[in-house]
Amino acid sequence: MTVLCLIETDAGGGGVDASMRALAVARGLAGSADEELAAAWFGPAEAVSPGELAAAGVGRAWAIGSAELSGYAPLAWARALAGLAADPVTGSAADPAAGPLGGSGWISAIVAAATDHGNEVLAHLGAITGLPMAANCVSAARIAPGKCRLVRQRWAGSLIEDAVLAAPVALLTVAADAVPADAVLADAVLAEVRPAAAGEPAGGGGDAEVSVEVYQPELADGDLTVLAAESADRRSGVSLASARVVVGGGRGVGGPDGFAVLEELAGLLGGVVGVSRVVTSEGWRPHRQQVGQTGTKITPELYLACGISGAIQHMAGCQGAKTIVAINTDSGAPIVTKADYAVIGDLHEVLPALVEAIKARRP
Template sequence: MTVFCLVELESGAVADASLRALTLARGLGPVAAVAFAPPADLPVAELAAYGVSDVYAVAADGYAPRAWAWAIANLVPGWPDAFPEGPAGRRPAVLAAGTDRGNEVLAHLGAIIGLPMAANCVAAAPAPGGGLELVRQRWAGLLLEDAVLDAPVALLTAATDAVAAVPADAPGPVMVHAVKSELSPADLMMRAEEAPAAAGGASLATARVVVGGGRGVGSADGFAPLEELASLLGGVVGVSRVVTSEGWRPHTQQVGQTGTKITPDLYLACGISGAIQHIAGCAGAKHIVAINTDASAPMMARADYAVIGDLHQVLPALIEALRAR
């Protein structure tokens, strides 16, 4: 039975988080991508590479969570009359990336069709006794939950920092279907007016390099070398919770359970002790380098490489060395 997967697009390509969701979806059955974009704007080759066989291109005027959920509900086989009976593990499923949008749209979908929604799964597979065996993140990934989802349609999102994005072994052809959506004014009431964010530049969630600063930075002014290093490496600055509580940096830069979860190639954590809520936000980094005066800071145990020292001395020297190359 078809596995529908909401695909988010970013600068004309499939968003990294959606590639991860497609990878998880592929393990459950043939994948139909659902994208809210005109057919001409779809990265069809990229979708094919991830094993997508059908794409539903839904006409949409911007992001409207309830309207998007209704459009997906209308693609679900049998709904709203009767869900098809299927052998265990062969029932339809709807997936999305565990992004703010993915979790929001799937929660609306769960409320609309009256079924459970499992957020931020790291694994999903047909269960021997029926339904799907899931592993879900709790505490933003600090704990894992083993669960069984045995519903007529499985609704789940894929954790953005724990499922790897892997292209399909044998990509096939892709059929594109244009879908018109018929929406009520009530659905469109919840529509986002979009504008470039004030901060601009690369987004923390998708940055390839994040230079992190914590209490050890000491002040708002102390961030100058971190900014300089981030711009040298083509990355962005991220901070720990204490930094935003102190008002040194805006909350939009907070990495952690109540901030942003990051998945960079490199997280350079400077003067960050490594509270568990911060670790939840950066555990998805491919590599972690920690700079800290305290060799026993929890962050050091979570890092691949460590420099024991004062960031106010190490960073200027590092910047100088990089400029001299």
């Protein structure tokens, strides 16, 4: 049996970070039952390098493409994955007698990153096949044929659910912010999942061969009704989701005029400003700057949370930060029990002094 992982590819080449972390969870699932790990993506065969796949422990790979399937189309992507999972050679229409995906039943699970695309495509796949789908998984292990034990996020990670998924093919998306970046390479995870597997090929040596096959999907009528038209104007500057430093502001900032010092500090540290939900609800800053369950999930090296109480909704967005420093007037605020370091004080006094101290160190 094989665990198949959908890889989203970056315009600049390679798999996107969230997909590579999803691949780590897929590899854990495959490893728990001595199954193969395979990957598939939409686009040209060279979009992901064989070396990158081998390092992640992938044994087989498919590039899915056809002339009509050039952009992102959620239903068409789901149909193509269903076809590939039914039969990687012909993609022949599913035979209901052969199970939900038809074909030879060589696939035990299909995994994707819990991104807008990953969740959407796997939801369509669940609807097409009548299979259940588990979103935002953190880990997965096979406990019996047709049965997986899952750990998944609820409340965007503020609560953890232990669950059992009973399905002939498991459909999972992976909460990428909960998978450590150093789990992406195969050696780390194989050592963790199968400590007794010494002597087996670990797949991380770079000498393993991954041949990428091209798969041409057969689409059904209407699969391309919903098709993304992309505008080319990418936002310039550092994005909140991938910033190395985020300076966060909450109710304590006091109003739209209070953010100047946060912007200045973010500039000095090479970071960006993020805000809590109350700030966007009050209209002080645009919603795209919101860090939280209903905004952006961030994974910076440093998160400096200023005047933020630390509600569940906000912490769900910043729990992926490596170090959290809180600046708050209230030593009893929830953020103080959730941060690594705290300064008890008024951000309107502390931040200007911090900015001056940093400037004074620089020539």
